[in-house]
Amino acid sequence: MSGDTIDWITVLIAVFGGAIRVGTPFLFVSLGECLTEKSGRINLGLEGNLIMGAMAGYGVAWISGSPWLGVLAAGATGVLLGFVHALLCQQPRVNDIAVGIALMILGTGLAFFLGKPLIQPSAPHLPALHLGDWSDNPALRAALEINVLFIVGVILAPAMAWFFRSTRWGLAIRTVGESDDAARAMGLHVNGVRMLATMAGGFLAGVGGAFLSLYYPGGWSEGLSSGQGLMAVALVIFARWDPVRCLYASLLFGGAGALGPSLQSVGVTWGYYLFNAAPYVLTLALMIAASSTRVRSGMPGSLAAR
Template identity: 65%
Template sequence: MENLSMVFVALIAGALRVSTPFLFVSLGECLTEKSGRINLGNEGALVLGAMTAYAFSYETGSPWLGVLAAMCAGGALGLLHGLVCSLARVNDIAMGIAVMLAGIGIAFFFGKPYIQPSAPQLPVLPLGFWSDTPQIRSALDVSPLFFLGLLIAVFMAWAFKNTRTGLVVRIVGDSADAARAMGLPIDRIRILSTVAGSALAGVGGSFLSLSYPGSWNEGLSSGQGLVAVALVVFARWNPIACVGAALLFGAAGALGPSLQTIGVTQGYYLFYAAPYVLTLVIMVLTVAPGRVLRGMPGELSLTR
């Protein structure tokens, strides 16, 4: 019974940690896709954000400046993607792959000097203060970025339903013809949405290098930015549902370490593959031929 309780606590704590980058990238992709554009380049924004955050934290001594720098780096990649995709006959998905490779390449090139040095980390919120067990207190140290992501999700959901800006983004994403009839600047709105979405992905990257696992190396992301695109489809383009989906994926990612806490080492690498298996299963179940994707913006390239 004690072992099960330890696994449960470790799974909850791991879900809160592992879900944070998924949350930011999925919210960023949700915003971008709501405007009618797909951005696979958010994987590059995530990696570039992680490197930039770590470098700025190391050079300035302030991890929060690192988060701000990561947001700017992600936004810069989003600007590149948005500008090029606004040109005639440019495919969103192909350009997204190019931006992803560019972001990863830039991060690897400029990040080599920062693989060994130790940068200041983000502070944590001690949610395990109630426990007398050191392992539980340590496990429940949660980054403030997780709660920032929750606030952003709530704000996005409210803004899409209750503000003119949110309505404009939705109109542009659902029908370009209707947007043109209303005189809306379609390209500008999609560019700004892409910039904001990639900036959020950059913040997600800062969590990886400044909180958990809390270092910079070239294998830091493991494809989390690409998984988050599937997560948005699973969440049906709903920011609040993105939170639940991110926690689900986070729990899947924390399954292996949680079982290790009670000495289960058989199939160690198989458990670490759980998020990717879950992604495949969800995509098969939710994107079956003939199945209606409720909430999908009408202007996404997938529908053309």
């Protein structure tokens, strides 16, 4: 270890940039999960949506030459998987978590199977905005090279919060999520609302996958996702079902993921395996801290009832 001049500023910049780069897929999946859970269902299958989205997005971008068509295609596969999830879950005695795991396995399997011919080709990447051109610090310039999808996500988070709070549709989703009976009393079609929410959530998770394959780290490979889709479900819990907090949680999680490599790059090389586990320990600690109060603030009623 050299350790003489550790450039902490650059570490901070790298973690900041990493939080955005690594955090964006978490943001989309957790917003999708938030939307689904608000309607009273857990979709653990978003990992499948993410991987399927990454594969389909990459494939379509490669064939069509347009990364944005790829993003749309990724969202569309997410909608499809969300539809299957909702369809199965509205059957009697079918457990939503089990369906999620099944779809995760199927989605992963299909993506690996169909994605075989996509490993070698290079598809066009999504464009990035160079917001750091004013600076002559290359690290800062790189950190501020921000993908359009991240900006979409940043706008989407408060928009979704507003949607839940102030629109009729948002109220409908929240009511369905609180109690089946109350929703029926209001004349809402419970299964229909849940299906739409799950499909829309699936769309967002698919887009998160497209970010992985079409921007960062870029490319399609079988190791592309290391469980981001699953972790996003945990994020929603510690974001307490609030879309804006999902944004903060995703950034925190992305930053925690970037911490290990950036510390090593300045020569802090002790225990990198434990640093790699940091995001999970953090999530667990926050979950325990948040739920010990026994106040289930924000948790949809029908999720709490079981």
